Amino acid sequence: MTRRLNPFLIAALLLAVPFSLLAGRVWIDPFDPGSGNALAILAELRAPRIVLALTIGAGLGAAGAAMQGYLRNPLADPGLFGIAPGAALGAVLSFWSGYAAQPWALPLFALTGAAGAMTLLALVAGRGGSVILFTLTGMMISSLAGALTSLALSLAPNPFAMSEIVTWLMGALTDRSWHEVWIAAPLTLAGIGVLALAGPGLDAMTLGEEAARSLGVRPGRLQALMILGVGLTVGSGVAVAGIVGFVGLMVPHLLRPFTDRRPGALIVPSALGGALLVLVADSLCRLLPLQGELRLGIALSLLGAPFFLALLAGMRGRLA
Numbered sequence: 422m423t424r425r426l427n428p429f430l431i432a433a434l435l436l437a438v439p440f441s442l443l444a445g446r447v448w449i450d451p452f453d454p455g456s457g458n459a460l461a462i463l464a465e466l467r468a469p470r471i472v473l474a475l476t477i478g479a480g481l482g483a484a485g486a487a488m489q490g491y492l493r494n495p496l497a498d499p500g501l502f503g504i505a506p507g508a509a510l511g512a513v514l515s516f517w518s519g520y521a522a523q524p525w526a527l528p529l530f531a532l533t534g535a536a537g538a539m540t541l542l543a544l545v546a547g548r549g550g551s552v553i554l555f556t557l558t559g560m561m562i563s564s565l566a567g568a569l570t571s572l573a574l575s576l577a578p579n580p581f582a583m584s585e586i587v588t589w590l591m592g593a594l595t596d597r598s599w600h601e602v603w604i605a606a607p608l609t610l611a612g613i614g615v616l617a618l619a620g621p622g623l624d625a626m627t628l629g630e631e632a633a634r635s636l637g638v639r640p641g642r643l644q645a646l647m648i649l650g651v652g653l654t655v656g657s658g659v660a661v662a663g664i665v666g667f668v669g670l671m672v673p674h675l676l677r678p679f680t681d682r683r684p685g686a687l688i689v690p691s692a693l694g695g696a697l698l699v700l701v702a703d704s705l706c707r708l709l710p711l712q713g714e715l716r717l718g719i720a721l722s723l724l725g726a727p728f729f730l731a732l733l734a735g736m737r738g739r740l741a
Contacts, residue, residue, distance in 0.1 A: 470595075473594055481654065482691035486669075496670070505664065507535050509566065517582060519582070543645070592719075608653050615650035622643040699717070
């Protein structure tokens with residue numbers, strides 16, 4: 422089934438990309454070569470935004486699929502590891518300190534925050550830590566990063582810094598350029614590659630930790646691959662776009678019925694599906710007839726929260 426799913430998702434992306442290029446507050450007529458600044462709009466504004474949407478969506482989708490397989494928890498999301506909140510805290514500190522005005526400071530602070538969260542996760546959970554300890558450690562890091570982010574907001578040095586922090590935390594691809602693409606794309610692709618390497622281990626883990634060990638899976642190595650892969654995909658996305666949530670939760674759930682349900686087989690389709698979801702959502706944000714553009718993070722939260730509640734309602738009998 423997966424072999425039929427991937428071509429379908431690729432075909433959907435091939436249809437969505439041209440639509441996203443042409444759609445927006447200013448529609449571009451591809452049959453009118455003399456239509457204003459169409460070439461500049463396409464090359465400098467919409468093309469990097471589209472590539473960034475595809476990159477971030479692919480990273481979040483792959484990370485969500487891998488996490489749900491590793492934790493054997495259908496409600497797992499990249500934010501659970503504490504990587505996204507850690508990256509967000511780093512970026513917030515760049516605004517708070519005023520260094521965000523420097524060209525590379527914001528991404529550097531965000532990636533440093535993601536690396537710090539990854540390091541803390543490895544130190545607390547340990548190389549041989551159980552899945553439960555790993556999950557609880559991620560939740561602790563998320564709570565700590567959220568509290569420190571709130572503290573930075575409450576102690577913002579001026580109203581401008583507070584406004585910048587709040588706006589960035591909403592998550593958006595507005596005013597992004599090729600500079601952000603060159604930051605996020607290599608790191609995200611490397612992260613997806615690492616998660617793909619973890620795929621066979623994730624498949625074995627569905628049989629239980631002891632059975633996976635008997636098949637040659639080393640839990641410490643698998644854990645390291647998960648930390649590195651999720652850190653690269655989620656941290657790089659947060660570094661350039663802010664918080665974009667629920668992609669890693671929704672996409673694997675939507676695509677899992679069309680696969681053989683092996684976690685390893687779901688990573689690539691989830692990357693393609695995540696890219697498609699973020700691209701379509703960002704395009705719709707540009708098309709909505711609002712006074713200002715709806716932030717991508719808000720739009721996906723409005724979509725993801727009801728989806729999450731529906732999942733909980735469906736699992737109510739099993740959780741009782």
